[in-house]
Amino acid sequence: MKDRSIEFIQSSNTGLYDNVAVIGAGAWGTALACVLVRAGRNVTLWARRPELAEEINSTGLNQRYLPDIPLPEGLRAVSDMGEALAGAQAVLIVTPSVSIREITEQAHALAAPEVPLFICAKGVEKGTHLLMSGIAEDAAPGRVIGVISGPTFAVEVAADAPTAVTIASNEPEWDKDIAHHAAARMAQSMGTYSFRPYVSNDMVGVEIGGAVKNVVAIACGILEGAGFGMNARAALITRGLSEIKELAVAMGGTRETVTGLAGMGDLMLTCSSTKSRNFSYGRQRGAGIAHDAVFEGKPVVVEGHGNALTVTDLARALGVFMPICEMTRSILHDDVPIGHAFAEYWAAPLQAEPRALDIEIAHPAAEAAFTHYGSELP
Numbered sequence: 001m002k003d004r005s006i007e008f009i010q011s012s013n014t015g016l017y018d019n020v021a022v023i024g025a026g027a028w029g030t031a032l033a034c035v036l037v038r039a040g041r042n043v044t045l046w047a048r049r050p051e052l053a054e055e056i057n058s059t060g061l062n063q064r065y066l067p068d069i070p071l072p073e074g075l076r077a078v079s080d081m082g083e084a085l086a087g088a089q090a091v092l093i094v095t096p097s098v099s100i101r102e103i104t105e106q107a108h109a110l111a112a113p114e115v116p117l118f119i120c121a122k123g124v125e126k127g128t129h130l131l132m133s134g135i136a137e138d139a140a141p142g143r144v145i146g147v148i149s150g151p152t153f154a155v156e157v158a159a160d161a162p163t164a165v166t167i168a169s170n171e172p173e174w175d176k177d178i179a180h181h182a183a184a185r186m187a188q189s190m191g192t193y194s195f196r197p198y199v200s201n202d203m204v205g206v207e208i209g210g211a212v213k214n215v216v217a218i219a220c221g222i223l224e225g226a227g228f229g230m231n232a233r234a235a236l237i238t239r240g241l242s243e244i245k246e247l248a249v250a251m252g253g254t255r256e257t258v259t260g261l262a263g264m265g266d267l268m269l270t271c272s273s274t275k276s277r278n279f280s281y282g283r284q285r286g287a288g289i290a291h292d293a294v295f296e297g298k299p300v301v302v303e304g305h306g307n308a309l310t311v312t313d314l315a316r317a318l319g320v321f322m323p324i325c326e327m328t329r330s331i332l333h334d335d336v337p338i339g340h341a342f343a344e345y346w347a348a349p350l351q352a353e354p355r356a357l358d359i360e361i362a363h364p365a366a367e368a369a370f371t372h373y374g375s376e377l378p
C-alpha cells in the first residue's frame with residue numbers, strides 16, 4: 001500500500017503564513033477571517049468603519065453582515081489599515097470589485113514588499129476589462145498576487161459548514177518544489193477540518209468562473225421570478241458554463257478549471273439558492289420589481305449587475321459570443337422587456353452542442369417564441 005504519511009510529510013512543508021491581514025469586514029472578509037483564526041493564524045481584520053471594528057471586538061458579532069453568527073475568539077478588528085498590515089505575511093483583499101483598485105493601491109503602499117496579496121472579489125473592471133488579479137498587478141506592481149474563489153456562501157463559511165475553494169497565484173511555473181508557491185502556502189495556512197482549499201496555477205480560469213457566474217445567476221433568478229421551471233434553469237446553468245468556458249479559453253484559461261470549484265461549482269451554487277444575492281436580485285426583477293425597489297434603499301453587493309456590462313464588453317472585444325450574458329445585459333441595462341429578451345435568446349438559430357461544430361439551422365418557431373414570451377412575461 002502507498003505510504004501516504006510520508007507523502008504528506010514531504011508535501012506539508014510549505015511554510016505557513018502565521019500573520020494574516022484581511023482587508024474588508026463585510027460578509028466574505030469576516031467569514032474568511034473566521035477560517036484563518038480557526039486554522040490557528042494570527043488574524044487582523046480591517047473594517048472601514050471604526051464602529052464595526054469596535055462591534056466585532058466588543059461583542060464577537062458582525063450583525064450587519066453576518067447576523068447572529070458568533071465569531072471565533074482571537075479575531076481582532078481594526079479600522080487603521082496600517083495597523084492591520086503591520087507584521088502581516090499575507091493579505092486577503094475582500095471588498096467589492098469596484099473598490100479593488102483603490103484598496104489594493106492602499107495596501108500596496110503599506111504592506112512589506114514580499115507580502116502576497118490574495119484578491120477575493122469576483123468581477124471584471126469597467127473600462128479596462130481587467131480581472132481582479134489584473135487590477136492588482138497594475139495597482140501593486142512586482143508583488144505576488146493570488147486569488148481565492150469557489151462555491152462559498154459567506155454565511156455558511158462563517159458558521160463552519162464544510163466548504164471547498166480554489167486558491168491560485170501568479171507565480172510563473174509549477175515546479176517540483178511548490179513550497180514557495182503563495183497559493184500552496186495560503187492553502188495550507190487556511191485549511192481546517194471544515195475548510196478545504198485546492199491549489200491552481202490558472203488564475204484566469206478561476207476568475208472568469210467567479211465573474212460570469214454572477215451574471216448567469218441573475219438570469220436564472222429572472223426566469224424563476226417570471227415563473228419558469230427547473231428545466232429552464234438547468235438549461236441556463238449548462239449553457240452558462242459553456243459561455244464561461246469559451247471566455248476563459250479565449251483569455252488563456254483552461255477547460256479543466258472551468259469544470260472545477262471556481263467554475264461549475266460556483267455556478268451551480270449561485271444559480272440555485274436564494275442565499276445568493278445575485279439570484280435573489282434576479283428573482284425579484286423577474287417578478288416585475290424595478291431595480292431601485294429591490295433593496296428598498298438598503299444597498300447590497302450584487303456583482304452580476306455591473307458585470308453584466310463588463311463581462312459582455314470583454315467578450316465582445318474578444319469576439320466571444322455569450323448569449324445568456326447578453327440577454328441579462330439587455331434586461332438590466334437596456335430596458336429590454338424580459339419576454340422579448342428571453343425570446344431573442346431562446347429563438348436564436350439552432351446550434352450544435354458543442355458550439356465548436358459551428359452549425360446554424362433556422363429556428364422553426366422563432367416568431368411564435370416572440371409572440372408567446374413577449375406577451376406572457378413582464
Ligand SMILES: NC(=O)C1=CN([C@@H]2O[C@H](COP(=O)(O)OP(=O)(O)OC[C@H]3O[C@@H](n4cnc5c(N)ncnc54)[C@H](O)[C@@H]3O)[C@@H](O)[C@H]2O)C=CC1
Binds near residue numbers: 153155
Ligand atoms: N458574501 C459571499 O458569500 C461571498 C462574496 N464574495 C465576493 O466578495 C466581495 C465582497 O463581498 P461581500 O463581503 O459579500 O460584500 P459585503 O457587502 O458583505 O461587504 C463589503 C465590505 O466592503 C466594504 N466596502 C464597500 N465599498 C468599499 C470601498 N469603496 N472601500 C473600502 N471598503 C468598501 C463595506 O464597508 C463592507 O465591509 C464581492 O466581490 C463578492 O462577490 C465571494 C465569495 C462569497
Ligand SMILES: O=C(CO)COP(=O)(O)O
Binds near residue numbers: 279301302
Ligand atoms: O460568490 C458567492 C458564492 O460563491 C456569493 O454569491 P452572491 O454574491 O450572489 O451572494
